[in-house]
Amino acid sequence: MGVFLCLSESQPHWSEMVTTHNLGFPRMGLRRELKFALEAYWRAESDSATLLDCARTLRQRHWTLQNGLDWVPVGDFSLYDHMLDMSFTLGHLPERAQGFEGDELERYFRLARGQGRSACCGSAIAAAEMTKWFDTNYHYLVPEFDAQTRFELDDRRLRQQWGEALAQGVRAKPVLIGPVTYLWLGKMRGGGDRLHLLPALLEVYAELLKRLHAWGATWVQIDEPILVQDLDPDWQHAFNLAYHQLKNTSVQILLTSYFGGLGENRYLAANLPVAGLHLDAVRGHEDVAALLNILPSTKVLSLGVIDGRNIWKTDLEATLNWLEPIAQRLQERLWIAPSCSLLHVPLDLATEPALDPSLRSWLSFARQKLHELELLARALRLGRQSVASELLAHQQGLNQRAQSPLVHRPEVQAALRASGALPIERRSPYTERERKQQAALQLPLWPTTTIGSFPQTGPIRQARQRFKSGLIDAATYEQAMRDEIALCVREQETLGLDVLVHGEAERNDMVEYFGEQLEGFAFTANGWVQSYGSRCVKPPILYGDVQRRQPMTVHWSRYAQSLTRKPMKGMLTGPVTVLNWSFVRDDQPRQTSCRQIALALRAEVLDLEQAGIAVIQIDEPALREGLPLKRAEQAAYLDWAVACFGLTANGVRDETQIHTHMCYAEFNDIIEHIARLDADVITIETARSALDLLEAFERYAYPNAIGPGVYDIHSPNQPEVGRMVALLSSAAQRLPLERLWVNPDCGLKTRQWSEVKPALQRMVQAAQQLRQTH
């Protein structure tokens, strides 16, 4: 591609043929138009034509934004989820989603959400299971396989989008999830090996590629991100099988891997019969040199040089220093792109005028990343001189970042150096602590508690909004929150819970609340990133050394404790969760950032203890999420994550009881690390797979106390006393009953008081029954 330009300068323009492309683009729109269109449609306030129109407009707008590229992705857009789209394209829907009345859209949302439009259209079904997309915070809908699974091509979605792109004059490159990744990410019901489905699946893919060719596609991007994970021989073989079968179609396949290097799969990936290979050159930087030597000389190498997982400006000079010799070597075989789809970053920095100008000058969102890509391409095609002034302007911000006092705080670095001397383990073993804590707290058997939050009611949110927009002053807001806390404490006393919480009324979000009070974090106004369906999150930006200005939660906890004689739990978000739910620094290792957060939170823990708070909970719901995709890297992550938790939590006296909470149920592979946290009590999600989970704890002989969540707070249904008693009785057969707690499986902030009160009443009843029988 590339325009040919006659250069007078002596700079050789050896790589004028470099090709630029993108893997995927954010879908929501600048003002989250898609979210609002979806939600209006679901509430039956608008019709399908309006929704589809919004989607079409967004696609069109987003293609225009990508128009400077040589190849623009088509088919990456989705109304809900791209894996679900692929399931529809492959004609692969679970039986329960078939045969319903209503149009295609109704069927689509019925599978996505368990229901179509509001309650009016047909009955509800179980929604497809949702789980995290690799190590991102995006969730996809899990394909369901069984021995009867059949596939049948349904090309309507792609045909539609292809047609739109063509009409718009877009240089379109269709994007598909690859067959091997599709199978890998799905779940087989009723046993059996899902690889047996591969031949049937490949027939549909082959047919689809043929059609794409017939429509005029030359390159097709096929995403196989599982190439960055550990694959056993069967799955490696599946790759060979798949791409040998697909090579006979006339399109050129660009096989894309992302979210890491290829590692052990390097040879496999390099030698598959495809026309090109895309590599995440940010996370897989070290792979590039090796790959250059083994990649057959006929193939295109696409290097993902712009970080699609973070929001920092690319150091274009460093990238060019590294890329120029590669471009020289590969010539027109070099393509460049973001490392992965830009789905995982916000759309446009232009919507953030309120950010500190220095910080702003270090950032790059999706649109800015495409501009960086284009600048790189021009520098490669025409020589750096041709972009000298733009490059200079771009790099200026970066140079400031490296020196900025906003980022580098000598006192934090000194504290970090000194922190090596701090204990990360408790002073005494659990049994001794347990004795002292029991003497102090005097809890009954089967102690009851909750996970922290109580309903975030309309009035609470309104008060916060009014405070933020200046309609009420700090004192009025403070009083409103105190009133909520008092109410929450009264309710818990009436219910007869044993360890109380203040209810978290004052918190908008469990990470944002702390980020806003710590130095080193910034918040965007519109930096939305899709989490699932119409849901978006606005991750904080961790840009500088982290420091606590002053105690963050102590006055709330002290006030709450003053209202009751029962123990009041202090409530903090743990360092690993704060890290994993933020965009973090790329100028130091993640673990260094995590340790800084841990130090700040440690001070908070000690202040809480000083203020007479005898039970402190440190939530780590995102601990598992940070687990690296490659097994070989997991132990190192878990080591520093456990150490950071220990640094936060374990400086307290024996008498202080540390709780932690995690809301997921996959513990098998990390249980030994959970045990190393050495929290006195861990409350966990069990509602959906209680026994499996407890088995993991039993097998490992988990040494401390556990509160297996006895009911699912996500469900509006009232829990049954009998069921809770049964669950806990069976837990008591596996684990010593003196170490069991009674609690819901997560915070209650999304529920109504009218649901919470009877549910907790029943939970307390269950505990009372257990005390009589055990």
Ligand code: GLN
């Ligand atoms: N303490 C938090 C709450 O109750 C925990 C939330 C979570 O685990 N995600 O809301």
Ligand code: ZN
């Ligand atoms: Zn939870």
